[in-house]
Amino acid sequence: MEDPHRDHGVPSRRRPGPACRRVCQLGLTVAELLTAVAVSAVLLGLGVPAFSHALVVTRLASTTNQLLLAAVTARQTAASLNVPVTFCAGNAAEGCHGQWPAREWIVFIDRDHDGHVDPEDSVRLSERLPASDDVRLSGNGPFKKAVVFHPSGAAQTANGAFAAGRLRICTTRLGAGNATDLVLIxxxxxxxxxxxxxxxxxxAS
Structure with missing residues (x-):
């Protein structure tokens, strides 16, 4: 009796393994896979610097907006509450220290217009840049002490003099266009x- 499982002279073929079947399904040869990996590596190398540059630009812009919002908040609070409001480099515990390189600032109601956080004053905003942020800050003129906004909206020094100056937001991680000045008039x-x-x-000078 003839063996039904006999191959009748047809050469036997081994079934491809799982890895081979996946490659065959994709229609890729080993050489094509290696080429794809090489191209991906090149594109990744080109993309990382571009992403890093975009991230620094974003940080510079966001810090500028954050400081501008703090200043606008101080001015608007002074007008709406009819009280002097101070914006300065400092923190709630120390008050105004004027050290912008510390990258911290506060906005507070300053009833006696002296640029100091007194017991009767209230801090409306206190912010600090994260340690990982590489943005640098500096200020000249009244920014070295305090900018006090009068209820009329005018900017003054603590002694009531006209206040004008600039607050600089800068980064060394960009070449061209690496800074923005907020110019106070x-x-x-x-x-x-x-x-x-x-x-x-x-x-800032």
């Missing part, structure tokens, strides 16, 4: 001004 308005220090961060 006597009316109390801030005008952003793009600056290019070619990767350097000189203090």
């Amino acid at each position: 006597g009316s109390g308005r801030f005008e952003p001004e793009a600056r290019d220090f070619a990767g350097e961060c000189p203090p």
Whole structure:
């Protein structure tokens, strides 16, 4: 009796293993897979620097907006509550220390217009940049002490003098266009001004 499982002279073929079947289903040869990996590595190498650059640009812009919002908040609070409001480099515990390189600032109701957080004053905003952020801050003129907003919206020093100056937001991780100045004019308005220090961060002057 003839064996039904006999192959009748047809050469036997081994079934491809799982790895081979996956490659065959994709229609790729080993050489094509290696080429795809090489191209992916090149694209990744090109993409990482671009992403890093975009991240630094975003941090510079977000910090600028954060500081501008704090200043606008101080000015609007002074007008709405009819009290002097101070914006300065400092923190709730120390008050105004004027050290912008510390990258912290506060906004507080300053009833006696002296640039100090007294017991009767209240802090409305206290912010600090994270340690991982590489943005640098500096300020000149009244920013070295305190900017006090009058209920009229005008910017003054603690002794009541006209206040005008600039607050600089800068990073050394960008080449061109690596800084923005928030220029304070006597009316109390801030005008952003793009600056290019070619990767350097000189203090505001």
